[in-house]
Every structure is written in structure tokens, then in C-alpha cells.
Amino acid sequence: MDGRQRKIQLELAFAVEDRGEAPKTAGEGTEPPMAKSPTERPATERLMEEVCEWENINKALRRVRSNKGSPGIDGMTVDKLRDYLLEHWPAIREQLTAGKYNPSAVKRVTILKPDGGERKLGIPTVLDRFIQQAILQVLQPIWDSSFSDRSYGFRPGRSAHQAVAKAQEYLSQGKAIVVDMDLEKFFDRVNHDILMSRIARKVTDKRLLKLIRAYLTAGVMENGLVSPTDEGTPQGGPLSPFLSNIMLDDLDKELERRGHSFVRYADDCNIYVKTERAGQRVMESVKSFLTKKLKLKVNEKKSAVGRPQERKFLGFSFTEGKELKRRIAPAALKRFKTQVRELTEKVPSIHQTLKNLAKYLTGWRGYFGFIQTPRVLENLEAWIRRRLRSIIWRQWKRGKARYKGLRKRGIPHYQAAVAAGAPKGPWHMARHATVQRAFPNAYFDSLGLPRLVTRNA
Numbered sequence: 001m002d003g004r005q006r007k008i009q010l011e012l013a014f015a016v017e018d019r020g021e022a023p024k025t026a027g028e029g030t031e032p033p034m035a036k037s038p039t040e041r042p043a044t045e046r047l048m049e050e051v052c053e054w055e056n057i058n059k060a061l062r063r064v065r066s067n068k069g070s071p072g073i074d075g076m077t078v079d080k081l082r083d084y085l086l087e088h089w090p091a092i093r094e095q096l097t098a099g100k101y102n103p104s105a106v107k108r109v110t111i112l113k114p115d116g117g118e119r120k121l122g123i124p125t126v127l128d129r130f131i132q133q134a135i136l137q138v139l140q141p142i143w144d145s146s147f148s149d150r151s152y153g154f155r156p157g158r159s160a161h162q163a164v165a166k167a168q169e170y171l172s173q174g175k176a177i178v179v180d181m182d183l184e185k186f187f188d189r190v191n192h193d194i195l196m197s198r199i200a201r202k203v204t205d206k207r208l209l210k211l212i213r214a215y216l217t218a219g220v221m222e223n224g225l226v227s228p229t230d231e232g233t234p235q236g237g238p239l240s241p242f243l244s245n246i247m248l249d250d251l252d253k254e255l256e257r258r259g260h261s262f263v264r265y266a267d268d269c270n271i272y273v274k275t276e277r278a279g280q281r282v283m284e285s286v287k288s289f290l291t292k293k294l295k296l297k298v299n300e301k302k303s304a305v306g307r308p309q310e311r312k313f314l315g316f317s318f319t320e321g322k323e324l325k326r327r328i329a330p331a332a333l334k335r336f337k338t339q340v341r342e343l344t345e346k347v348p349s350i351h352q353t354l355k356n357l358a359k360y361l362t363g364w365r366g367y368f369g370f371i372q373t374p375r376v377l378e379n380l381e382a383w384i385r386r387r388l389r390s391i392i393w394r395q396w397k398r399g400k401a402r403y404k405g406l407r408k409r410g411i412p413h414y415q416a417a418v419a420a421g422a423p424k425g426p427w428h429m430a431r432h433a434t435v436q437r438a439f440p441n442a443y444f445d446s447l448g449l450p451r452l453v454t455r456n457a
Contacts, residue, residue: 048205056134107124120188122236128218135208153265176307178308190296192231339360341387353388354388403417
């Protein structure tokens, strides 16, 4: 097939890529749907051809376009990827199948973590994200059935909610002590040789092995300079979460061999035991295994043995008493309020404020609505409405404007005059009966403020 025929075939294939197909699995959009079972797949020495198949690359293109994301070091945006591939895919495919493709360095981006620390992300070019996604779609089905049932992160059909529910199940069985393990800078410290040896257990295609290692060692660009990478799997590309599961599968298998009750989501691992003494013993032995076997380090400051009510797991914690219920961890509640404050500060109008809030609250509710203590959500709803009322009161500034505003909202003359002349500040006045009457809950509902508690019709 000559280059012109390939381009025509590619264009026909790509022409159907905008069919509104959405990912059907959780995990930040990196997991592909399950394809053929491992027994139906071709021999692993020919996997590069499968990576480059039309169906696979079109699926990868749809996923990368739907995930969007920032450009890499070359500045190419996701919107330009399709046209670029129409022009250059035959040459790229030839490089891939010949084992000669060289990935670009990733762009280093530093973001603030919720706890105040920093997390370094490596943003691949859009083209490299596309190729990584195509690789992921081929490799994921080969491994997934062999991963532990207690591993929930970045896997098709699995979620953080399932991991939390499994933890709750262990607690209900009387395993009331948790060994909460946090790996120190895990994604930055993965040993390349150990990881590649694990991948080579199932992949014999030397071209693909070479390409994966090339992605690991492609380097990072920061402040215009490219630095080599001799360890780690930079977060930011589709392959990184999957590779983390391959790396930590040895940990899962070891914990299973020892008969432990555990739950792992990416690099967040909790082990459940009956006594604190047993927990301390498990902590030391697992730390030793991670250090010697996988060359990984446990974060001493963030790891601990304790009661689950005092620890957090994926943003959740548990109540006291015989009937353990899922609740929002205190740190997650604090982050929520901080985010709401930031979204509502210095906004010119209440309508813009609500627009800013709506998207965040909808996503937050989708995750934390999983709790079994709805009263906290009701309290947060009330807190948000009080904050919005205080913003309106502050924007009105003077007594005359406040009186006029209250009258427009149907408040009688005397009540409006008393409230407008009150010497209290906006936060206090947000709970004033007159202000609440002027701006009832239904007012914010009518403007599209999402509720955090789902109410039956």
C-alpha cells in the first residue's frame, strides 16, 4: 500500500471518530474498555502491529481528544492532532513498527497538592499521549485479569468507591486497625530496570519494550532545559498509572501470599489487622519488602498504624460505633471549604459566582455523595447558601442599597429598614431572618446552585 492509499484509508477511518463515544470506566480517563481476553490475543512478540491497527489508533484518538489537556513541549494542541496524523501517520507507523520511534521529552509542570505540598507532572506531547494511549489499550487487557482483586486504581470497571467499600467490609469483620502506607514520591522513584523486567514477563516484542523504556527515559523539559530521567514514571501521560499497577503488583501478590486483608488504589495502600501490635509488625515487614524488592521508600511522615477513624483513605474516613459508616475525612472537608471560598472571592456578580460553583459542586457531589452521613452534606449546603447571602449583602455595600434591594425582593418597608440599618457584618447578616426571607433556598435553586443531598421527588 503506497503512502496516498494509506492516507485515504486513514482519513476514512478518522472520519468516524467524532461519534460522541465516552469512556465507560473510572480513573481519570486512562483505562480503555476491556477488549479480547488474554487467550484470544496474538503472540506478544507482534504487539506493535496491534498497537498500530486502525481500530486501535482511532479509539486512542477519540480518547485523547475527549481527555483534552495541555500541549507538550512542541505546543501542539489536541484539536490539531487529527490533521497532523492525516499527514504524518504513515511515517510514524513505519517508525513504530521498525522500532525507531523516539518520544519527545515531557514538559515539567508543578502543581500544588491539597496538603500544601507540590506535585510534579510531566506533560507529554499530544502525539506521544496518543501513542501511549494506543499502547495502553493493547497492554491493559493482557494484564488486568492477573492483577489482584484488591487493586482498584486505574483499572476498567473499578473505582475509588469500590476500594472504600472494601475497606469498610474489612472493618466490619473486626479488623479495626489500619496500616496506612504512603509511598514517598512513588511516581518519581520507580526503578526502570525493575519495572521493565516486570513488563518483559508478558511482553516479548522487543520494539515495544524499547519504546516503553524510551518513554521512561525521554527526559523532562523545565525552564527551557531538558534533563535526563533515570528513574520514575512521570505523571501526566496515559501509560503512567498502568505502569504503576505493574510495578506494585508484586506488593499485592506478596500481601496475598501472607494472607493480609488489604486495599490498594494506585500508590495508596491500606492493610487491615486486628491489633496495633500486629499492625506495627506488618508495617515493618512490608517496608522491608518494598525497600529490598522494589527499591521503593515509605513516607514515614504520612504512614502510620492507627484506628481508621483517625486516618483517611481516598478522601473518606469512618464513624465510631458498632455500625461503621462512610464519612468525609476532615482534611477533605477543609479542602472543600477552601475551594468554595476561592471560587466565590472577588466575583463581580452572584450569577458568575454560581456559574463558577456549579461545575465544582457537581463533580464533588458525584464523588463524596457516596458517604453514609448525609447530615454533613446538608450542613455544607447551608454553609454555601450563607456564604452566598453574605456576598450579596457585601456587594450592596450601603444601607440605602440594601434597603432598596430587600424591597425589590418583596420585604416590607419596616423589616427592610431594620435589616438595612443593622450594624452587623455580612457574615452575621447572612443568617438574619429578613435576608434569608429575601433569598430563600428556592432562590439559589432557581439560579442553578446544585444541591449536595439527593432528594426524592
